[in-house]
Amino acid sequence: MSDTVSTTLEDGIAVILLDNPPVNALGHNLREPLFRALEAAKANDEVKAIVIACAGRTFIAGADISEFGKPPKAPSLPDLIGLLESIDKPTVAAIHGTALGGGLELALGCHYRIAERSAKIGLPEVTLGLIPGAGGTVRLPRLVGPEAALGIIVSGKPIGMDEAFSLGAVDRIAEGDLKSEAISFAREKLAEEAPHHHIRERSDKLQIDDAAFETAIEQVARKARGLTAPVKAAESVRNAVTMEFGAALAREREIFLERVASEESAAQRHLFFATREAAKVRGVGRDIEARPVARIGVIGAGTMGGGIAMAFANGGLPVTLLEMNDEALARGLHQIDRNYAGSVKRGSISEDEKTARLARIQGTTSYDALAGCDLVIEAVFEKMDVKRQVFGALDKVLKPGAILATNTSYLDVNEIAAVTSRPQDVVGLHFFSPAHIMKLLEIVRGDRTAPDVLATALALARRIGKVPVVVGVCNGFVGNRMLAARREQNEALLLEGATPAQVDKVFTQFGWPMGPFQMADLSGLDIAWNNRKSLGQTAPIADALCEAGHFGQKSGRGFYLYEDGARIPIPDPDVQALIERKAAELGVERRSIDAEEIIERTLYPMINEGARILEEGIATRASDIDVVWVNGYGFPLAKGGPMFWAERFGPARIVERLEHWHGRTGNALFEPAPLLRQLALTGGGFASLA
Template sequence: MSSSVSIGNNNGVAVVTIDNPPVNALSFHVRELLMQALVSLRDEPSVAAIAITCAGRTFVAGADITEFGKPVRQPDLRALVAMLETIAKPTVAAIHGTALGGGLELALGCHFRVADTGAKLGLPEVKLGLLPGGGGTVRLPRLVGPLKALSMIVSGTPIVAAEALADGLVDAVFDGDLIAQAVSIAADMVAKGGPFTPVRDRNDRLDQANLPAFDKQAAALSKKARGLEAPIACAQSVRNALTLPFDEALAAERDLFVKLVAGDQSRAQRHLFFAERQAAKIAGKDVVRRKIARVGVIGAGTMGGGIAMAFANGGLPVTLLETTQEALQRGLTTIDKNYAVSAMRGSLSEDAKRQRLALFKGSTDYADLTDCDLIVEAVFEEMAVKKEVFGRLDAVAKPGAILATNTSYLDVNEIAASTSRPQDLLGMHFFSPANVMKLLEIVRADKTSPDVLATIADLARRIGKVPVVVGVCHGFVGNRMLAARGSELEPLLLEGATPRQVDQAFTDFGWPMGPFQMVDLAGLDIGWRNRKARGQTADIADTLCEQGHFGQKTGSGFYRYEDSSRTPLLNPEVEALIRDKAAGNGIAPRTIGTKEIIERTLYPMINEGAKILEEGIAARASDIDVVWVNGYGFPVGKGGPMFWASLEGVDKIIRRLDHWHQQTGKDVFRVAPLLRQMAETGSWDGAAG
């Protein structure tokens, strides 16, 4: 047969091998050849059993996502699995690497499944705004039970081989020659004789007496969906497996899949899937990466400690530097407490906790950074302080060491000029908490060497971050657009909206929290300090800061917080302050609706994104989407601000921006030429400078 699907014979056991690099996706040409192979083997007298395996580093890691939303070419996965279930001879799936999505659904069509000890199995379609469309929601409950299936499918999180064995998803786990083991099991099954029951006919784990427990768990999971359709559809489809005959449940699964795949949410989530992979690609494949064996982090505060943890979580030893022993000990104690909390919650074993803590070396001496391959500065956000740090690093860092600043706003080119090695310096903008948040803005300075950029992009993935390369400007991509989003927040308050009303509009849109809740959480003093450095003011926020109200950490900000609680309560003092400021500015309060709140905050943000593309600060519109979804909580189901703009209608956005620009004359409403170009062409392509 073709090199994509080949057949071998081992003493009457046919070994069918799929070879479709890099991840053996079930593309049409693979499905077609696999169907032909299985049909021929089903009817071949010399073949007593069939083992399905894959070449390369993994079993089938999923369907071909590029085919989603296009006309279905037969055989589709459903037809392939259905045909597999007609084979009376014992069939065995030999799983190594990952069996995900369509790969696991293919394996569920076999009578038996064996796995390598390092294998992972799962149905992650929910992360693409979908549900398993090849029978996964109907077959998986028959092996692992409805509650376990519900958990796996709604979360989309794979399980390891040992767990799959305990749950009944696989029949055996081996550490060794997996194909030989699969052939041996197939031969044993032949010797024992049939009949061999397909998964579709195994109903012993579908006890409807468990329906109340199922509905309770499904309701709890649905609450976490935050407006996403796919998790709810997944839960419904698994419930159908419990309450409907197999073929009816299978048909219902297909109907739900077709509806989801055509919807905006799945389109948005598939866009993000490809966007993250595109953002991680750095020009210059042949660039030799530098070796990163030890990392130094300067500053053991909230940000520096989180950054240090991010590297330790990725298995890298870290030298953590502070100016005083007291500050260093405080930082190390916080790190220890953070890991202790993870261990207490069960997300980290005690052994793993000890291993990670052993990676930290504390110091107050810059000379202890001489063996570091990467040194990240995470000190106070002031240019003079940053320059002093890098001046000292210039004297102690070894040749070839990469120097990085964690600045959120400052000019990385100016920082690089304070060293004798600007080619080795770039920005690594982590997001707080740095050990949790996925985004890493990699700031490319004018003289940053290509190998430095490529090394840090690879390192970001190594420590579980989503890297996006951006250029130098105030605030880079994320914070620059955040400033545009926030430009109308105080005017909205002065004109009649309340902080709670604005925040409600945001959470209804799908944000995890509103802008006033967010600033209270981060601390009003951060924005205050930044405004003062730039000669800017904000009537309401500045007054709150002058009164010592910095948000949650002081018990009051735009909201009140009682007894160290994080629950925001109405703050009558703020409402009175808003009324006084409005009166002082001669503004008569009026009723402001949710639609206006969203348009006056998000439309300027999209407009700023267009300017960022024009200036070449971001290479692609999809990079901006990756930044905002992974760093700022833009709703996943809307695909990021630039993707959402195409759903919202760029013409509509331009009309509203033009209207507000005519009314106010504010530059934030001045329509970017690229936004008008997008309205004409329907594409952001070719926008970056």
């Protein structure tokens, strides 16, 4: 007996119950007493069969991630599973909730698995930059076949019991009390005369179509987008087919330990914890209850508003979508229908699910139709006078306690709130386009936003599958403010000697999905042009392109050429000539620019702006900034976010290079933030500020 493991004997069946709240993580405090309990059950002649079950809301939901990278404590999980496989009495894993990662690997060490119908199983290690390290890639292929195992392991996504049972990953689905049925199942198996084979002794499922399997592995490599873990996981599944069991197991463990020590896995584990931390908001404790939300209102049925309406409908919430006239409303609803039709065509939702989601969205042209909504979010034109007009109208029609939200990307939420009689009910909900797909939701806390409004926003974000980060009010909040710093030098680099293709290549080699000039062409150069004109700003090259009607992909020309409607960017000699002409007009001497300079002049100012954001309290922690940039702006997952990436070489290096460029250019962009200077002097890092 221990605090976390207890054994009861029920007529010859030993029930070993694990109880390590909240999710029965396989830390040393669980492994060591479980090892002793299994040894005792193995040696006890009164024990004829063993059931491993868990207390609480779930089976084992994985390893204790906080142990990774620390000196190992015996017994290891492979040792534990090795002991389990040495027991010749029938062993049964009784699964409820989730059996993930090491939890599933332990279950695979048993002879049999029984699960509640609502349970899920999976091997999510790739999402942490790892591969399963205790036999998952070697045992699962023997149980369900290499192709099915490959799909489960490289996706990292859990599967439900219908699929698990049809594949053979579980032997029975319990319809009644799990523990009772697991004991009965063990007794049945005990009565069988046939020997009880562990998975390691099976090889019948390892017959594969070599060519098809190799094609599947090639697809994994293509989809990995610069991440190594999925490719290594696929390699380990192949080893399960081509190597003897023990050799495949040993190689899997080697790869796992290499991955644990990798920067890529450190970055992904950082983001795992950072996402959890981001949900902890100052002044919003567990005692603060979220307001009930039964109906959402969305104002504006354009690209952004339509996407927001879909995001809530996808989360099961009814939505009232408001437009100013019938024509605009019909156009918006038609686009939503087309988006859902595309999802059906891709196989991501069924036709029935499309119908259900569409039925949750009702259109209107009257503000009065919003009266019953519990939260209304506007997605109208990004102009303060337009936003104020909308909030004034909402203030008149919404019921007391309803939340008024703005999707503004830049504007002052406090100024918007000031036009209402209830600034405590106003919050920023900054979605990212396309809103029904992008994970990030910046929740902007106004000076007077009530704690329960923030609690409601956080709960809603989770309900619709978003990653929420609470930020303060400033121009551009966290993401767009840093984006402005990142792209400020883009045109200067072109004028001084770089090409759009060269800059974009540096970004894609760094791990971004695309570079800034290709991204500008994709989003449309006219959008930023109109914004610049309204702010009295200029950009010599982009302005000249827009004046010529070259708006990017949609017009076939921008920073690149796009032939015959294709999306493949082709370097444009006319753009190069334009750059050289503008450089001559401005008296800029052109020279060779290397990749390191491009990184220093684009990404270092971004880190610098991140430091200012922390100084001002706009972001609570550096890790919140990382969550924003990975989930909303395509910062490479393998690098863990801009602030985590900056820790690799430290604030002193960044300050030194910023000062270099400040001296060269005199541009205030490169003036190191006081916080950055302080960290450089003390040798501290961003993580130490939390």
